[in-house]
Every structure is written in C-alpha cells, then in structure tokens.
Amino acid sequence: MIRRWLPYPLLSAALFAGWLMLTGDLSAGHLLLAAVLGAAIPRISAPFLEHLPRVRSPSAALRLLLRVTWDIVIANVAVSRLVLGPTGRLAPVFLHVPLALSNPQSTALFASIITMTPGTVSAVIDTENRELLVHALDCRDPDALIAEIKERYEKPLLEIFGC
Amino acid sequence: MMNTATALEWLVALMLLVGSFFTLVGAIGLVRLPDFFMRLHAPTKATTLGVGGMLLASIAYSVNHGVSLHELLITLFLFVTAPVSASLLAKAALRLRLKSRAPLPEDPASGH
Numbered sequence: 349m350i351r352r353w354l355p356y357p358l359l360s361a362a363l364f365a366g367w368l369m370l371t372g373d374l375s376a377g378h379l380l381l382a383a384v385l386g387a388a389i390p391r392i393s394a395p396f397l398e399h400l401p402r403v404r405s406p407s408a409a410l411r412l413l414l415r416v417t418w419d420i421v422i423a424n425v426a427v428s429r430l431v432l433g434p435t436g437r438l439a440p441v442f443l444h445v446p447l448a449l450s451n452p453q454s455t456a457l458f459a460s461i462i463t464m465t466p467g468t469v470s471a472v473i474d475t476e477n478r479e480l481l482v483h484a485l486d487c488r489d490p491d492a493l494i495a496e497i498k499e500r501y502e503k504p505l506l507e508i509f510g511c
Numbered sequence: 512m513m514n515t516a517t518a519l520e521w522l523v524a525l526m527l528l529v530g531s532f533f534t535l536v537g538a539i540g541l542v543r544l545p546d547f548f549m550r551l552h553a554p555t556k557a558t559t560l561g562v563g564g565m566l567l568a569s570i571a572y573s574v575n576h577g578v579s580l581h582e583l584l585i586t587l588f589l590f591v592t593a594p595v596s597a598s599l600l601a602k603a604a605l606r607l608r609l610k611s612r613a614p615l616p617e618d619p620a621s622g623h
Binding site: 366369370372420421424427428431432435436438440441442444459460463464465466467469470471472473481483484485 | 533536539540543544545546548549551552553555556558559560563580581583584587590591593594595597598601602605611612613614615616
C-alpha cells in the first residue's frame with residue numbers, strides 16, 4: 349500500500365524536508381504543501397526514475413558521504429598547491445576508468461563524485477564501452493590513480509546500490 | 512576570556528577567509544593553467560571549499576537568528592549541477608579537439 353502511494357519513500361522524504369528547508373517555515377500550510385510535493389513529484393516523474401537503484405546500506409552511504417567530504421577538503425589543499433606552484437611541471441592525463449557499476453544513476457553519482465573531488469574531472473560517461481573518461485590535473489601513475497578512484501568511491505557505491 | 516558571540520564572530524571570519532581563499536585560487540587557476548582541460552579543474556575548487564567555506568560562515572552567522580538550512584540546499588544543488596556542466600564542457604572540447612597537454616583519447620565521440 350505504502351509502495352503504491354509512495355513508490356520512492358526516501359525521495360518523498362527528501363522533497364518534504366527540502367521544501368521545508370527552502371521556505372524555513374514550519375506552519376501548517378507549508379507542511380501540507382511539502383507533503384503534497386513529496387507525494388506528487390515522485391509519482392509524476394516515475395517513468396524517469398524507473399531505474400533508480402534503492403539504497404541497500406544507509407550506513408555505507410553515510411560513510412561514503414563523510415569520506416567524500418573529507419577528500420574534498422584534502423584534495424582542495426593539494427590542488428591549490430599545484431595551481432599556485434609552477435604549472436609547467438604538471439602532468440595532466442586522460443584516464444579510462446573501467447566501470448563495475450551498471451545502473452545509470454549510480455554511474456552518474458560516481459562521475460559526479462569524481463568531478464567534485466578536485467584534481468579529477470569526469471569528461472565522458474561511455475556506456476557502450478562501460479568506462480569513464482576522466483581528466484586528471486597532475487598524475488604520474490595513471491593505473492594507481494584509477495585503482496584508487498575505484499577503491500575509494502566505486503566500491504562503496506556498489507555496496508550501497510548493488511548495481 | 513572570549514564569550515560565545517566573539518568566538519562565533521571569529522568562526523564566521525575564518526570561514527569567510529577560507530571560502531575566499533579557495534575561490535581566489537580557483538580564479539588564479541583559470542588564468543594560470545595552460546590548457547582548457549586543465550582549466551576545467553579550477554571551478555571545482557571554487558564550487559567545493561570556496562562555496563563551502565562561505566556557506567559555513569553563513570550558517571554560523573545566522574545561528575542567532577533561527578536555524579537556516581538554505582545553505583545545505585545550496586550545497587546539494589551545486590553538487591547536482593556542477594558536474595553536469597563540467598562534463599558537457601569537456602565533451603564539447605573533446606569534440607573540437609582543443610589543444611591539450613594530456614594526449615587526447617583516440618575516439619572523442621565516444622559516449623554518444
């Protein structure tokens with residue numbers, strides 16, 4: 349019954365909370381509006397969300413969130429040093445990261461994480477060859493970096509979504 | 512002894528400085544980095560720690576005026592949109608075969 353009316357309970361909860369955060373108003377009117385939005389938007393966009401993977405392990409998701417936040421801070425400092433230092437010494441390279449993830453949404457999340465951690469930018473999600481084309485700002489050992497990216501971000505994503 | 516208000520003010524100032532610093536580094540990177548693909552990396556700093564620092568400052572500043580959670584949403588929206596624009600820019604640049612210090616991959620049209 350719940351599944352019928354709220355096919356994506358987590359998304360509905362996020363929309364509900366998002367609306368309240370956006371308005372900063374906990375009055376009855378806005379609570380009702382948030383509930384309506386939380387119930388209606390996932391239903392309207394259901395065809396679009398068909399392949400949305402379910403979160404299997406919330407604790408793994410939380411761990412990944414903390415790890416990514418931490419990595420962003422560390423990588424920012426490292427990349428700032430690169431940017432302010434002699435740029436002639438930088439060794440940029442394109443990496444072909446083979447994908448173990450198969451779901452489009454989890455792959456997109458993986459690509460986004462790579463882009464948001466400074467030093468690497470996802471350029472192309474190649475669904476045909478099942479790989480990501482990633483540009484690294486300064487990389488001496490591409491294979492090691494690919495292995496690190498897969499270990500740090502893709503493995504937890506596989507654990508969270510299972511696909 | 513420092514009271515809470517002063518400590519909070521210091522925190523706001525510190526976070527603003529951190530945010531400004533990384534935004535500045537992002538801008539400097541845009542000028543200094545030698546090719547388009549390398550310049551793509553500059554905004555990732557401005558949109559992560561740059562904005563992050565300022566948002567934390569904003570949260571700390573508004574602590575006394577009721578909890579404000581807009582900042583978390585701004586972070587979320589940035590995380591959702593910034594990688595998409597970066598990827599589109601990179602795709603266009605690959606298609607145009609822009610000058611790149613990193614050797615370009617053989618098939619620039621892959622992923623379509």
